Amino acid sequence: MKAALTRYSPLLLLAAVWEAAPRLGLIDKDTLPPLSAVLRAWMELLRDGDLAVNGLSSLQNLSAGLALGVVVGVTLGILMAWYRPIEILINPLIRVLYPLPRSALIPVTILWFGLGAASKIAAVFLGCLLPVVIGAFNGARGVEQVLIWSALAAGAKRHQVLWDVVLPAAMPEILAGIRNALALSFILLVAAELLISQRGMGYLISSFGEGGAYDAMFAGVLTVSAVGFFADRLYLLLMRRALRWRA
Amino acid sequence: MAGVSAIGQALLRWASILGVLALWQGFAEAHVVSAFLLPAFSTVVVRLYHDVVSGDVILGIALTLYRAFAGFALAAVAGIAIGVMIARVPPMRWFFDPLVSIGLPMPKIAFLPVFILWFGVFDASKILMVAFSAVFPVVVSAWAAADGVEHVLLWSALSLGASRAQLLWEIALPSSLPQIFTGLQVAMPIALIVEIISEMAMGGEGLGGSIMTDMRFADSPGVFAGILAIAIVGAGLVRAMELIRRRLLVWHAEASAA
Numbered sequence: 001m002k003a004a005l006t007r008y009s010p011l012l013l014l015a016a017v018w019e020a021a022p023r024l025g026l027i028d029k030d031t032l033p034p035l036s037a038v039l040r041a042w043m044e045l046l047r048d049g050d051l052a053v054n055g056l057s058s059l060q061n062l063s064a065g066l067a068l069g070v071v072v073g074v075t076l077g078i079l080m081a082w083y084r085p086i087e088i089l090i091n092p093l094i095r096v097l098y099p100l101p102r103s104a105l106i107p108v109t110i111l112w113f114g115l116g117a118a119s120k121i122a123a124v125f126l127g128c129l130l131p132v133v134i135g136a137f138n139g140a141r142g143v144e145q146v147l148i149w150s151a152l153a154a155g156a157k158r159h160q161v162l163w164d165v166v167l168p169a170a171m172p173e174i175l176a177g178i179r180n181a182l183a184l185s186f187i188l189l190v191a192a193e194l195l196i197s198q199r200g201m202g203y204l205i206s207s208f209g210e211g212g213a214y215d216a217m218f219a220g221v222l223t224v225s226a227v228g229f230f231a232d233r234l235y236l237l238l239m240r241r242a243l244r245w246r247a
Numbered sequence: 248m249a250g251v252s253a254i255g256q257a258l259l260r261w262a263s264i265l266g267v268l269a270l271w272q273g274f275a276e277a278h279v280v281s282a283f284l285l286p287a288f289s290t291v292v293v294r295l296y297h298d299v300v301s302g303d304v305i306l307g308i309a310l311t312l313y314r315a316f317a318g319f320a321l322a323a324v325a326g327i328a329i330g331v332m333i334a335r336v337p338p339m340r341w342f343f344d345p346l347v348s349i350g351l352p353m354p355k356i357a358f359l360p361v362f363i364l365w366f367g368v369f370d371a372s373k374i375l376m377v378a379f380s381a382v383f384p385v386v387v388s389a390w391a392a393a394d395g396v397e398h399v400l401l402w403s404a405l406s407l408g409a410s411r412a413q414l415l416w417e418i419a420l421p422s423s424l425p426q427i428f429t430g431l432q433v434a435m436p437i438a439l440i441v442e443i444i445s446e447m448a449m450g451g452e453g454l455g456g457s458i459m460t461d462m463r464f465a466d467s468p469g470v471f472a473g474i475l476a477i478a479i480v481g482a483g484l485v486r487a488m489e490l491i492r493r494r495l496l497v498w499h500a501e502a503s504a505a
Contacts, residue, residue, distance in 0.1 A: 006341075007344065007345055008345045009341075010341065010342045010343075010344075010345050010346060011345055011346075011349075014346075031364065031365060088259050088263065089263045089266075090263070091260075092259075092260040092261070092263045092264050093263060093264060093267060096264060096478075096482070097478075098485075099436070099478070099481040099482040099484070099485040099486075100474070100477065100478040100481050100482075101436060101439040101440040101443050101477060101481050102440065103440045103441075103443045103444045103447070103455070104443055104454075104455065104458065104473070104474050104477040104478075105474065106444075106447065107447070107458050107459060107461070107462035107470050108470060108471070108474065110462060111283075111284065111462060111465075111467055111470060112284055183352065183354070186354035186356075187354055187356050187440065187444075190354055190356050190357050191356050191359075191444045191447075191448075194356070194359055194360070194444075194448055195444075195447050195448055195459070201357075202357070205357065205360050206360055206448075208360075209360035209361075209363065209364060214364065217360055217361070217364075218361070220357075221357045221358055221360070221361055224354060224357035225353045225354065225355075225357055225358075228352065228353050228354035228357075229349055229352050229353045232352035233352070
C-alpha cells in the first residue's frame with residue numbers, strides 16, 4: 001500500500017497542480033478547469049445518463065469490431081500458415097497494406113456505411129485485422145513440426161491438429177497480436193467518433209469541446225484514457241492467466 | 248536454381264496483388280457496386296495522376312510529412328532524453344515512471360480536442376499532438392536501452408581513462424542504439440496515423456485533410472486517390488526506416504545476421 005502510494009505520488013502531485021493552477025489564476029479556467037470542476041462535471045454526466053449512453057455505444061462498437069477482427073484475423077493467419085497457396089495469395093497483400101496508416105480508411109468506412117455504428121465497427125475491424133493476422137501467422141508458422149507429426153502419427157485428423165495443436169501452440173503470439181489490435185481499436189474508434197458521429201465517447205468529447213463546456217470535455221477525455229488504460233491492464237492480466245499452462 | 252525460384256516468387260507476389268487490382272477493376276466495371284462506393288481502379292489512378300500533375304498531392308504530401316516529421320523529431324529528442332534520464336537519475340524515475348506506465352497504453356488520441364483548445368487548429372497543434380502520441384514508445388525503449396548498457400563496457404572504458412562525456416557518446420549511446428531505433432520504428436507509424444487524424448479533425452490541407460474534404464463533397468475517386476497516395480507514403484517511410492537502421496547499425500551483429 002505504502003509502496004503503491006510512493007510509486008504513484010507524482011500523480012497526486014500533478015492532480016494538486018491541476019487543482020491549484022487555475023484556482024490561483026496561473027492558468028485561465030477555460031484553458032484548464034480545476035480538477036474538482038472536472039470531477040463534478042463527471043458526476044453530472046454520470047447522473048444524467050450521457051456517460052452511460054455514449055460509453056455503452058462506444059464499448060459495443062469497439063467490441064464488435066475487435067471481435068470481428070480477431071475471428072477473421074486468427075482464421076486467416078492460421079490458414080496462411082497451414083496452406084501454402086493461401087499464404088502465397090494473402091501474404092503479398094498484407095505486406096502492401098501493412099504500412100498504410102489505418103486512420104486513412106475512416107473516410108471510406110463513412111462513404112460505405114454512413115454515419116452510424118456500422119462505419120465505426122468497420123473502422124475498428126480494419127484497424128485491428130492485420131496485427132491479429134500477422135500474430136496468428138507467425139505463431140502458427142513457428143509451431144514445432146514434431147508436435148504436428150506426433151499428433152498425426154497418433155491418428156489425429158488434420159482439422160483436429162489445427163484445433164488442438166496448432167492453435168494452442170500459436171496462442172502466445174496470437175494474444176500479443178490482439179493486444180496491439182486492442183490499442184489500435186481504441187485509436188480508430190475514438191478518432192472515427194471525434195470526426196463524424198452522432199454517438200459515442202468521441203462524439204461526447206468533441207461536442208463538449210465545440211460547445212465550450214470544457215470541464216465536461218476534460219471529464220470525457222479522462223474517462224476514455226482511463227478505460228483504455230484499464231482495458232490494456234485487464235487484457236494483460238487475462239493473457240498471463242491464459243498462458244499459465246505454458247510456464 | 249535459387250535465382251529462378253526467386254523470380255518465380257516475385258512473380259507470384261505480384262500476381263496476387265495484380266489479381267486483386269483486376270478484381271477491383273472488374274467489379275467496378277460490371278457495376279456490382281455503384282461507382283460511388285467503389286470507383287474503378289483506373290479512375291482512381293487517373294485521378295491520382297491529375298492530382299500529382301496539378302501539384303495538389305505533392306503539396307499535401309509535403310505538408311503531411313513536414314508536420315509528421317516535426318512531431319516525430321520532437322518525440323525522438325524528448326523521448327530519448329527522458330528515457331535516458333529515467334534510467335540514470337532516481338528523482339526522474341520517481342516522477343516519470345507512473346506517468347509513462349499510464350501514458351503508454353492510454354489512447355492519447357482522446358486528447359485531440361484538448362490540443363485544439365490549447366494550441367488552436369494550425370501546424371503547432373498538430374505537431375504537438377503527433378509528438379505527444381509518439382513519445383511514449385521512444386521513452387520506454389530509451390529507458391530499457393540505457394538500463395541495459397553492459398557495465399563491463401562502461402568499466403573497461405573508465406579504466407582506460409574515458410571521460411564522462413566519452414562514456415555517454417562512445418559507449419552508452421552506440422550500445423543502446425539498436426533498441427532506441429526499435430522504439431523510433433514503432434513511433435514513426437504512430438506519428439503518421441495521428442498526423443492524418445489531426446488533419447482530418449482540424450483541416451489545414453495535407454493528405455488527411457484533403458481526403459476528408461473529398462469525403463464531404465462525396466467525391467469518392469478523390470478519397471480513394473488520397474488513400475492510394477497515403478499508402479505509397481506510408482510504405483516509403485517504413486522502407487526508409489529499415490534502410491536507415493541497416494545503415495546506422497552496420498557495425499552491429501544484427502546487420503551481419505540479416
